[in-house]
Amino acid sequence: MNITVRVWRQAGPDEPGKMVSYDVPDVDEHMSFLEMLDVLNERLTTRGEDPIAFDSDCREGICGTCGVVINGVAHGPQQTTTCQLHMRSFSDGDVLDIEPWRADPFPVLKDLVVDRSAFDRIIASGGFISAPTGSAPDAHAAPVAKADADHAFDAATCIGCGACVAACPTGSAMLFTAAKVTHLGLLPQGQPERKARVVEMVATHDEEGFGGCTNIGECAAVCPKGIPLETISRLNRDLLGALIRPHT
Amino acid sequence: MSDTIIDSMDADSIYLEGEPIADTKAPAGPIEKRWDERRFNAKLVNPANRRKLSVIIVGTGLAGASAAATLGEAGYRVTSFCYQDSPRRAHSIAAQGGINAAKNYRNDGDSIYRLFYDTVKGGDFRSRESNVYRLAQVSVEIIDQCVAQGVPFAREYGGLLDNRSFGGVQVSRTFYARGQTGQQLLIGAYQALERQIAAGTVTMNTRHEMLELIVADGRARGVVVRDMVSGEIESHFADVVVLATGGYGNVFYLSTNAMGCNVTATWRAHRKGAYFANPCYTQIHPTCIPVSGDYQSKLTLMSESLRNDGRIWVPTSGEDKRDPREIPESDRDYYLERAYPAFGNLVPRDIASRSAKNVCDEGRGVGPGGLGVYLDFADAIERLGRDSVEAKYGNLFDMYAQITGENPYETPMRIYPAVHYTMGGLWVDYDLQSSIPGLYVTGEANFSDHGANRLGASALMQGLADGYFVLPNTINDYLAAGPFEKIDDSHPAAAEAIDAVKSRIDKLLSIRGSRTVDSFHKELGHIMWDYCGMERSEEGLRKAITRIRELKAEFWSDVLVLGQGDELNQALERAGRVADFFELGELMCIDALVRNESAGGHFRAESQTEEGEALRHDDEFAHVSAWEFDGDGGKPILHKEPLVYEYVEMKQRSYK
Numbered sequence: 001m002n003i004t005v006r007v008w009r010q011a012g013p014d015e016p017g018k019m020v021s022y023d024v025p026d027v028d029e030h031m032s033f034l035e036m037l038d039v040l041n042e043r044l045t046t047r048g049e050d051p052i053a054f055d056s057d058c059r060e061g062i063c064g065t066c067g068v069v070i071n072g073v074a075h076g077p078q079q080t081t082t083c084q085l086h087m088r089s090f091s092d093g094d095v096l097d098i099e100p101w102r103a104d105p106f107p108v109l110k111d112l113v114v115d116r117s118a119f120d121r122i123i124a125s126g127g128f129i130s131a132p133t134g135s136a137p138d139a140h141a142a143p144v145a146k147a148d149a150d151h152a153f154d155a156a157t158c159i160g161c162g163a164c165v166a167a168c169p170t171g172s173a174m175l176f177t178a179a180k181v182t183h184l185g186l187l188p189q190g191q192p193e194r195k196a197r198v199v200e201m202v203a204t205h206d207e208e209g210f211g212g213c214t215n216i217g218e219c220a221a222v223c224p225k226g227i228p229l230e231t232i233s234r235l236n237r238d239l240l241g242a243l244i245r246p247h248t
Numbered sequence: 249m250s251d252t253i254i255d256s257m258d259a260d261s262i263y264l265e266g267e268p269i270a271d272t273k274a275p276a277g278p279i280e281k282r283w284d285e286r287r288f289n290a291k292l293v294n295p296a297n298r299r300k301l302s303v304i305i306v307g308t309g310l311a312g313a314s315a316a317a318t319l320g321e322a323g324y325r326v327t328s329f330c331y332q333d334s335p336r337r338a339h340s341i342a343a344q345g346g347i348n349a350a351k352n353y354r355n356d357g358d359s360i361y362r363l364f365y366d367t368v369k370g371g372d373f374r375s376r377e378s379n380v381y382r383l384a385q386v387s388v389e390i391i392d393q394c395v396a397q398g399v400p401f402a403r404e405y406g407g408l409l410d411n412r413s414f415g416g417v418q419v420s421r422t423f424y425a426r427g428q429t430g431q432q433l434l435i436g437a438y439q440a441l442e443r444q445i446a447a448g449t450v451t452m453n454t455r456h457e458m459l460e461l462i463v464a465d466g467r468a469r470g471v472v473v474r475d476m477v478s479g480e481i482e483s484h485f486a487d488v489v490v491l492a493t494g495g496y497g498n499v500f501y502l503s504t505n506a507m508g509c510n511v512t513a514t515w516r517a518h519r520k521g522a523y524f525a526n527p528c529y530t531q532i533h534p535t536c537i538p539v540s541g542d543y544q545s546k547l548t549l550m551s552e553s554l555r556n557d558g559r560i561w562v563p564t565s566g567e568d569k570r571d572p573r574e575i576p577e578s579d580r581d582y583y584l585e586r587a588y589p590a591f592g593n594l595v596p597r598d599i600a601s602r603s604a605k606n607v608c609d610e611g612r613g614v615g616p617g618g619l620g621v622y623l624d625f626a627d628a629i630e631r632l633g634r635d636s637v638e639a640k641y642g643n644l645f646d647m648y649a650q651i652t653g654e655n656p657y658e659t660p661m662r663i664y665p666a667v668h669y670t671m672g673g674l675w676v677d678y679d680l681q682s683s684i685p686g687l688y689v690t691g692e693a694n695f696s697d698h699g700a701n702r703l704g705a706s707a708l709m710q711g712l713a714d715g716y717f718v719l720p721n722t723i724n725d726y727l728a729a730g731p732f733e734k735i736d737d738s739h740p741a742a743a744e745a746i747d748a749v750k751s752r753i754d755k756l757l758s759i760r761g762s763r764t765v766d767s768f769h770k771e772l773g774h775i776m777w778d779y780c781g782m783e784r785s786e787e788g789l790r791k792a793i794t795r796i797r798e799l800k801a802e803f804w805s806d807v808l809v810l811g812q813g814d815e816l817n818q819a820l821e822r823a824g825r826v827a828d829f830f831e832l833g834e835l836m837c838i839d840a841l842v843r844n845e846s847a848g849g850h851f852r853a854e855s856q857t858e859e860g861e862a863l864r865h866d867d868e869f870a871h872v873s874a875w876e877f878d879g880d881g882g883k884p885i886l887h888k889e890p891l892v893y894e895y896v897e898m899k900q901r902s903y904k
Contacts, residue, residue: 030540032651045808045819048810050810053818055333058339058507059506060548062341064334109816116333116334120445124445128398133317134716136393136396138392140408153425153426
């Protein structure tokens with residue numbers, strides 16, 4: 001098939017950007033979306049034009065490195081990561097607008113590459129259980145109800161790609177933050193730091209410039225791991241409890 | 249291609265043999281006491297002195313993040329680097345199956361000794377007994393540590409941890425978190441690391457790639473890195489350097505590794521004096537989704553648990569191009585069940601992979617290019633019902649459908665082997681210290697524990713064992729002599745390393761030839777796959793060495809890298825990595841040529857039994873091959889470390 005892509009080109013963090021159109025003939029439907037960009041980059045390079053910078057690494061949907069907005073939707077038309085999207089999802093003659101995640105806390109570094117280090121700082125402020133190496137009791141010392149373990153796992157599958165932020169009208173990272181609060185808050189090991197965790201993580205979320213949650217649900221609609229919106233309710237409940245009764 | 253060069257290339261013109269080497273750090277005596285004894289005899293560093301000592305750790309996968317978190321918490325000043333935009337994205341994250349530990353929670357006869365025994369045997373008697381025993385001992389603590397961090401392992405209804413069996417062993421000792429065990433373990437280590445970053449004990453540098461090691465006055469003292477956003481070349485100094493930079497499977501271009509996985513950090517260290525051990529030991533995983541076209545950028549693995557219920561076959565005749573569902577039983581060849589009636593479709597990874605290659609070489613492969621075999625669930629669906637098959641394998645079937653656009657409930661899957669893991673790596677002693685004082689190597693980047701073949705669910709175990717428990721108890725023995733004299737950019741060794749990095753980047757950018765980096769990488773990958781893949785022969789390896797040398801020369805005169813060094817430049821990043829893959833690829837072929845036996849993942853056509861099975865030659869090759877770099881244009885120098893088996897009797901494997 002033959003398609004046209006219109007790609008956001010931006011030479012550096014402080015440079016102005018613009019959409020640039022490229023024809024991409026002879027696209028195989030079995031190509032992944034990123035392989036289509038690889039092919040385009042090979043052609044651009046051979047023509048002496050600067051290839052398009054974009055992030056990707058594992059290309060199997062688990063590392064969370066890749067992610068672009070395709071025709072206005074984070075990760076494109078399937079609810080999966082950009083690397084797991086294949087060209088058979090598109091048709092001959094399609095015109096695809098390809099843009100980076102757009103949110104103030106995710107500044108563009110070049111073309112489609114953004115800086116998501118704000119996510120790391122949210123985790124660093126409380127998204128952990130303090131367990132110095134070597135101090136752990138036997139793994140069976142504290143049984144965990146299977147339902148809790150399964151729910152914790154569901155939340156822990158977040159890959160930190162940032163699609164939730166890109167999709168959110170206010171640029172909120174509440175789904176990302178809530179996934180970690182939920183994962184650790186459902187486990188007995190996570191209880192001692194539960195209140196401090198949610199307070200600190202939400203404070204850092206706000207300091208980094210992410211917007212407030214308005215329960216629109218765009219985040220959950222594009223999340224490649226299907227993290228449900230209700231995790232944000234859990235965060236709000238924990239946060240309220242921690243603010244009203246910080247010491248009990 | 250210049251086949252004429254091959255004949256003139258006798259062994260002496262390819263490599264030299266040096267003095268044997270030995271691991272001097274492992275204590276003698278009863279194997280179960282050795283780790284205790286080493287920990288007791290290793291010098292300690294007083295907690296108050298630790299903050300005067302600095303540690304550089306490159307890589308933030310399981311082996312790097314766990315080490316950084318642990319050493320930071322212990323009080324050392326740690327500086328950590330990764331090429332990804334966050335430490336959480338290192339490729340450990342993609343491991344699916346699980347992590348082994350000798351907990352014996354199933355009460356099924358497992359023990360530390362049995363895990364040790366299985367691992368030594370699985371490695372085809374090419375690993376060290378002392379190291380493997382320690383790995384099995386430490387495995388138990390890893391699970392405790394991870395649970396304490398909140399890793400959500402699978403649990404049973406009683407709230408206790410679930411286990412499954414894996415990789416043909418007879419006990420259930422694999423802990424797992426659905427098909428995402430690597431992700432969950434890495435997130436645990438990442439969170440511990442972020443906690444130390446917030447505490448100020450670890451300084452994290454993301455999007456930084458190590459391009460050179462600084463060895464000053466006989467010690468590893470720092471690294472030269474490139475800031476991949478600004479392009480700035482930076483030097484960093486410390487009392488000790490740890491490389492936890494993963495494996496080199498991407499030398500084959502197509503592998504299950506992430507796009508960015510590379511050998512540069514370990515290869516640069518090798519060029520500075522670190523021995524590279526057993527580079528030819530690569531693991532090729534049998535159940536991957538086949539290549540669909542030239543544009544293919546990577547291969548995706550599917551859990552080998554599929555072989556429990558799927559039947560592997562090809563048409564009896566290569567001419568048979570019918571839809572697989574229309575091929576009657578009489579015209580199908582279930583070649584594993586035919587050749588290995590005892591194990592059938594559950595033969596070990598290396599045998600399953602090589603058998604698939606053989607039937608495809610015979611012209612009986614299926615799918616694009618004839619590089620695939622069927623993995624058929626029709627019998628399983630009939631026997632167990634579709635719901636039951638979906639419950640067991642649903643996520644894998646979905647993944648297959650997502651990538652191929654085919655429905656595996658209706659038509660057989662197509663699978664083909666793919667490069668997955670590299671057992672070779674930098675040579676280390678029992679302390680995980682390389683042949684350069686002050687350079688430690690952990691995880692897949694070192695060579696130590698898996699021998700010639702790694703068992704399933706053992707990579708995660710080794711990475712975390714090294715990072716959480718081994719390194720933090722051995723590195724102190726070296727650091728107790730520190731802090732060492734401060735050095736900076738003015739030291740000749742640092743100046744030389746910085747200069748070397750800059751001139752190499754300038755060179756890559758100045759060639760402005762006609763071929764892209766990827767086109768060279770693909771061609772190298774084809775050479776490696778054809779001649780140093782699942783089956784190696786003397787003739788093929790000689791041809792490969794010649795062709796790699798020619799291609800490398802062409803690369804340095806005709807590669808096309810656009811843009812500048814002082815900007816985010818992904819083609820430049822790849823060019824540097826591919827340049828190192830050429831040198832590594834040549835050494836892999838030399839190592840494979842010299843090891844004229846078949847062991848684990850290394851199968852030499854000349855060394856097989858009458859039935860075509862791998863044949864070891866313990867009299868000649870029961871050693872580690874540790875290679876020393878002898879300058880550009882020089883010949884690699886082989887140092888042999890003899891392997892002695894005091895506990896496990898050496899046997900030839902049989903799966904008939």
